Amino acid sequence: MAASNVKVLGAWPSPYTMRVRIALNLKNVDYEYLERNPERGPPELSELIHKTNPVHKMVPVLIHNNKPICESLIIVQYIDEAFTSGPSILPSDPYDRSVARFWGAYIDDKVRNDTSYEEAFEKISKGKDFFGGDTIGYIDIAFGTNLAWVRVFEKLNLVKLLDETKTPNLYAWSKKFCSVPAVKAGIFPETDKLLEFVKTLIAKYDGLLHHRENV
Amino acid sequence: MAASNVKVLGAWPSPYTMRVRIALNLKNVDYEYLERNPERGPPELSELIHKTNPVHKMVPVLIHNNKPICESLIIVQYIDEAFTSGPSILPSDPYDRSVARFWGAYIDDKVRNDTSYEEAFEKISKGKDFFGGDTIGYIDIAFGTNLAWVRVFEKLNLVKLLDETKTPNLYAWSKKFCSVPAVKAGIFPETDKLLEFVKTLIAKYDGLLHHRENV
Numbered sequence: 001m002a003a004s005n006v007k008v009l010g011a012w013p014s015p016y017t018m019r020v021r022i023a024l025n026l027k028n029v030d031y032e033y034l035e036r037n038p039e040r041g042p043p044e045l046s047e048l049i050h051k052t053n054p055v056h057k058m059v060p061v062l063i064h065n066n067k068p069i070c071e072s073l074i075i076v077q078y079i080d081e082a083f084t085s086g087p088s089i090l091p092s093d094p095y096d097r098s099v100a101r102f103w104g105a106y107i108d109d110k111v112r113n114d115t116s117y118e119e120a121f122e123k124i125s126k127g128k129d130f131f132g133g134d135t136i137g138y139i140d141i142a143f144g145t146n147l148a149w150v151r152v153f154e155k156l157n158l159v160k161l162l163d164e165t166k167t168p169n170l171y172a173w174s175k176k177f178c179s180v181p182a183v184k185a186g187i188f189p190e191t192d193k194l195l196e197f198v199k200t201l202i203a204k205y206d207g208l209l210h211h212r213e214n215v
Numbered sequence: 216m217a218a219s220n221v222k223v224l225g226a227w228p229s230p231y232t233m234r235v236r237i238a239l240n241l242k243n244v245d246y247e248y249l250e251r252n253p254e255r256g257p258p259e260l261s262e263l264i265h266k267t268n269p270v271h272k273m274v275p276v277l278i279h280n281n282k283p284i285c286e287s288l289i290i291v292q293y294i295d296e297a298f299t300s301g302p303s304i305l306p307s308d309p310y311d312r313s314v315a316r317f318w319g320a321y322i323d324d325k326v327r328n329d330t331s332y333e334e335a336f337e338k339i340s341k342g343k344d345f346f347g348g349d350t351i352g353y354i355d356i357a358f359g360t361n362l363a364w365v366r367v368f369e370k371l372n373l374v375k376l377l378d379e380t381k382t383p384n385l386y387a388w389s390k391k392f393c394s395v396p397a398v399k400a401g402i403f404p405e406t407d408k409l410l411e412f413v414k415t416l417i418a419k420y421d422g423l424l425h426h427r428e429n430v
Binding site: 075081094098102106 | 284286290296312313
């Protein structure tokens, strides 16, 4: 497909941006990718983000045929409905689709404040390779894009989730998820690169705190 | 349609329950309605709610062919996809559908903490009778089911939103919404009945506070 009619405004550390890019890869859709830098620039891109997502002013934004779509899981659903050039991301059965949407909402609402990943995986996956069954789907995309951050939090000794012995199913799923070509395609950041980014954030935040104290 | 294969577990003051019942009415689907009482009983129903919505343990729950679906806007989408016996609730175009989903999420996330209803209506409705166009749709259902509570808050002098002079479009929409047969069908509570319910809640909460103070 021509790249010109599909654009993604995003940021590489953002799990939400990753969701959109993985979904487009799964559908074999070429797209132009515009990366916001850590200083929330360049200014032209910042303007474009404000113009296309005036309510939240955040990435990711998908622009398809000059129409903007916002909110990562809504974008993933849009990609699934608008492009038939690849496997389905949501199940075809309305009930199964409602289950996928339920867990998608649950992941954004709860899982990030929760450490019961393994329990959730056991409940949802029912022994399959992926949450949605034998191939990558909506819940995997919603859930799996947090893995890069999980690994960074593990390196910082804040959590321990992906343990081959204690949580073998979740561990196996994380390996499978990251080996899917649509995910591997330069989207999923190296743990060390993301760790450096997080350290910069922490340093910046520390600086801000001290600056405030000195005012 | 036979009532036996569709059940709604709900509570009459709940805007979320109203959404589900309005969607079923729009689709002309008969259903069995099981009402949770203010004491969160009867016990059999409470058990059924815990069994069918083990994650959130809340109403509404839709049970269709013995399968439970949870989260009101996910249920409304399910009803739209599973029953073709009435008008579409979401638009048929994927882009328009993504816009409806965006505002649905926005309503649940933001609007209840915000008073910019009129501004939102102007932006979304584009001069039509309903948010979705000429007939009631997904955004109307998501948004309009808060109206009963808005009226109660107005009676309690907490807000003033529905003003014929200051917010004529929103006012006209609220009248139109409540006159739709699917909404009128005993679902939308009388303001005075809901006001009594809210007063009981306030009294109970006051009682709890005093009880705590006396401990």
